Amino acid sequence: MTEAQLQTHEWRQRLLATHGRLRQRAPLVHCLTNQVTVNFVANVLLAAGASPAMTDHPDEVEGLAATADALLINLGTPSADSVAAMQRASQAANRSGTPWVLDPVGAAALPLRRDVSLELMTSRPAVIRGNASEIMSLTEAGAHGRGVDTQHESQDALTAAADLLAQAEGIAISGRVDRLLGRSTTDTGPLTISLAGGSAWQPRATGTGCALGALIAAYLAVADTPLDAMICAHAHAAAAAERAELTAHGPGSFAVIWLDALDSVDLTDFLSDRLALD
């Protein structure tokens, strides 16, 4: 076994142990998320082994964000009240050291969300995750989308993601191939992981993208690094999606069986076969 192989083997073992810790510790994940998928995201967290708390009352979020094991902020359906809650929650998380994930849903198409996202980023999210258009929209060059779906492939956003590593420890770009970027400890540029897999049914069921943000938050509570958290979350979602696809008859049954699979899936095979360590 070469040193590189050995490191890879050890990394996989560490990721599997991280997955085990999620189920064992059931971290409390505070979610400020959107009204469309809030039920589904809560069920995703419960199925994966975490404990969700979904309040967005401005007077409740500071206390909860400070004491929760992780925080998710998802911009899918902002309101004046929920944006105020997001600001207070992200600041409380930053003060208390609660790791948090920013999911700038729709930021590529809707300027209000881009502005809110940029402001929230001053509270130092551990991870920013989105599709390629959303990630690109957060850099100066920007990008324009339509609705909440991406107009770009994940690799188009690699430069933008590398720039954003100045403001977050990890960037996750979801797409046909997911790209996960973490800071290198050796200053040789970002560590980039490519992860191919999942199911074509995922974009046909609302909330599967939002679920990735929630899963990253859950894993941040038990992982050694933000990169580990992103890999575990994306591998967990993709492995479960591949299993669900085997018996799903359409987008409705896919979403249901995906929840079943999030509960029971074993990540060993997936991490052995699919994880490309660049």
Add this chain to the structure above:
Amino acid sequence: MTEAQLQTHEWRQRLLATHGRLRQRAPLVHCLTNQVTVNFVANVLLAAGASPAMTDHPDEVEGLAATADALLINLGTPSADSVAAMQRASQAANRSGTPWVLDPVGAAALPLRRDVSLELMTSRPAVIRGNASEIMSLTEAGAHGRGVDTQHESQDALTAAADLLAQAEGIAISGRVDRLLGRSTTDTGPLTISLAGGSAWQPRATGTGCALGALIAAYLAVADTPLDAMICAHAHAAAAAERAELTAHGPGSFAVIWLDALDSVDLTDFLSDRLALD
């Protein structure tokens, strides 16, 4: 083949082509809908082949309503903010020519919703859809209901619907038999289509009515006429419901399998057998 048969045959071919265009073009449907069924409605649109965008932030809706392919406004859970958003969105849609659907959920029982609906109607919806009590409540004579379920059969609302054709190009009354009214080009009164079908499970799963409004909006983006859009939406929903009923074990599995069927159902048989062209 008589001339009437020929026209009917051509119409069916046109409706099937409209269904094909929905899947091919995946129109962006902006929904200002209610908090109870927003997740389900998004999944219905995705399953049927459209692309949903559900924001109701007052500062976002004008831009989205102006650029979306269609707009749905559903009054299921109004709030001060969402009503303001509905007003801005409907006006933007009217200015930009975005076709839009009004679904006055609960207007028969709750005066606030009737008042809001009447005001929104000044922005010229392409289609108004509801159950018989809701449609009747929008005319001067009015009608009274309790909760959000109808107290009337669809045929009771035919006169009210004909009157409302002065304010919308199409009126869809859902019920055991759906009644779909479009403007005639020959000034001989409205064209009325009766469509019987679907499943008794539909009213037992929340959101199946809201889904009709969303599907009509989606089809407005690809149909030649509002009447075609209403027929396609109701036929699509009913054909999928009949297929779902074959394997459903209750209201929970019905809703899931209905989503599966919305994705895969073929409308040919349904349009041949059930469509009564009066």
Add this chain to the structure above:
Amino acid sequence: MTEAQLQTHEWRQRLLATHGRLRQRAPLVHCLTNQVTVNFVANVLLAAGASPAMTDHPDEVEGLAATADALLINLGTPSADSVAAMQRASQAANRSGTPWVLDPVGAAALPLRRDVSLELMTSRPAVIRGNASEIMSLTEAGAHGRGVDTQHESQDALTAAADLLAQAEGIAISGRVDRLLGRSTTDTGPLTISLAGGSAWQPRATGTGCALGALIAAYLAVADTPLDAMICAHAHAAAAAERAELTAHGPGSFAVIWLDALDSVDLTDFLSDRLALD
């Protein structure tokens, strides 16, 4: 047959008749509930045989709470607007004699919810239901929780529940063993029913707790006493959960099949085997 056995037999017959009346009358249940589970709770009520109405607009709730057959107030995701609506709805219900259920979700962990709950209790709920921590938090001694899950077993909350019977006619504590307390007519302390059953999947699907509050409200509309309503609701939920567990493959399919079972389950066996009348 002893007198005690006879009374028990008659009670069971009365409970089965109450279940029958729910399906027959389809009571209108007004729900002021949380954004996470509002869709699921509506589907639970429809599956069980009731008719849900979910508006929380402050200007609509008074009229609806006064005319509905029962009211549920669930504190899962409070907002300034929804708290105002809860206050108006509970007062209207109290004035009109509409029986109502208070579900103080999260009151053990989040002081705002405890304060709102205590204020709402001045409008005399028929039943207060929650997990042990939530019930304990409503008494002076209080209790502290984290998130929305309980830190206590149901029996820990029996003293607190007995105290709360001064402010409500029934207290339901959900847990591995449910404890249901009603006022005794003979002044010999509360009547306490223990009910063991259900499925370990229930806490793994969001909304199964909220569903209990909604079911109690529905049964209050057709039951002879609040205690009967609580027993029917908990038995209905547990019997359906046990049936769902037989074919569920995980938390996603469990929730779907549970809805199916709520529609079709027969309570005869469950009420014969499990109901412990202390």
